[in-house]
Amino acid sequence: MTETLPLIPYPSGAVAMLSGSFSPPSQLSVVADPYFDTSQVLFYVREYLGMEVQEGEQSPNLIIAKAVDAMDEQAYRLEVFDQGCKIEAKSLQGVFYAVQTLRQLFLAYPSAIPCCRIEDKPALRWRAFMLDTARSFCPVGEVKRIIDIIASFKMNVLHLHLSDDQGWRIASDNYPKLGEEESGRYSKLEIRDLVAYAQNRHIMIVPEIDMPGHFTAALASYPALSCTGGPFTIPKGEGIFSDILCAGKDEALSFVKHLIEETASLFPAPYIHLGGDEIPLDRWVDCPDCRKRRKALGLSDEKALLRWFCNEMTSYARSLGKQVILYNDYVDQAYDETIITQVWNPLLEMTKSAHQIIMSDYFHTYLDMDHTLLPLPVVYRYGKQLQTQKYSSLLGAEFMLWTEHIATKEQRDLHLLPRLVAGAESFWTEHEQHDYHRFVNTFAKYGSAYLPSDAHITPKKLWNTFFIVSALARYKRRRRVKRNSRKAGIMLS
Ligand SMILES: [Zn+2]
Incomplete structure (x- = not known):
């Protein structure tokens, strides 16, 4: 048969x-x-x-x-x-x-x-999905639904982005004001419930507390932890904001260490993500406390201070049994070699050091992008690209959903489906078995049966939409039609 x-x-x-x-x-x-x-x-x-x-x-x-x-x-x-x-x-x-x-x-x-x-068996060991719960809060029931979806397509990691400028989504015993005035945050009870739900479905939840940048929501509650003292208001919409955690003040450092400890104790995963992306260092240049710290440590500039900060937090997390993941913005050979680098920006020079990597480059994995900019075939090809590049230290790969402009279940679904499902196949299946047309045919026929009955799936006519690809296809088709009609004309005459 x-x-x-x-x-x-x-x-x-x-x-x-x-x-x-x-x-x-x-x-x-x-x-x-x-x-x-x-x-x-x-x-x-x-x-x-x-x-x-x-x-x-x-x-x-x-x-x-x-x-x-x-x-x-x-x-x-x-x-x-x-x-x-x-x-x-x-x-x-x-x-x-x-x-x-x-x-x-x-x-x-x-x-x-x-x-x-x-x-x-899976081609990639770490098959992850990152959900940004900071920009738009995602209720527990919805996170569980996402866990159900990714587990049923054999993904095994949910990376939860829990803090950012626009929101703080996890309750803290030490710092109860964090996320207090927000539109939603997870209690410790809810986190324990989510972790257990995920574990039962072989999904490891990796928590992310982004620092020292993307930190305005925390500074709005505790302005003394900044370089200037504030006050701060929580911004709306996207952007990179100049106020970051002060690296000079001792109370700011003990604040983040307490947060790492609380987070580490809630999530059993042996990993903790500390962000480390998009950090404007201007405040550290002008801050007397940051300058004092830099001098005391004999560091040449603010980038060196950032490296010291990341290494300090990494060794603290390690003392709690956790391995740190950082985005690839600044990680270089002088960063602690146990740090796992998550490559979101493929245009930055890849680390040549011993750091393990997680690939999630924004040309292929940012599912908040419109289907016309990141169409289904491009997502599907990504797993093959990763599997055939033979990285020496590839831990795995992730699909990402940033939520500045995505707030409802319907919007999330329409961005994720079917791209996340295609991505799950491209990570799990050995590339020799990849077949885009088989995937599309199977999904078109059975996708809605395999997904929850309330899933919103992007209409098929949008899956392949990509102005360059479709323009090229149109151009080739026109040439083929011309050539064929010319041939037919010759044969007829
Ligand atoms: Zn400072």
């Missing part, structure tokens, strides 16, 4: 179609190797296959076995035969991904799933 299974992301390994089909009964009897946490396995089956489940039957129709061969921790093997299905994996995460594949097969073939054997 040559049927192409309608799976997103498409499997990286071999897909073999076998003869026959499996008709799912109304109740699945499941047998799982005791190596796996049975309650988790049963949760996946109930939650994602929407089926009644029985345990330990004589003739099971879902068998979950521990893989005995050398298999990637995130990999799985799935076989559908006429009496049922068998999943093999090394970890619960692998079982979870197999269930996601099975879920799509159950949805695409509600009465009879064609028998098949699938080998699958």
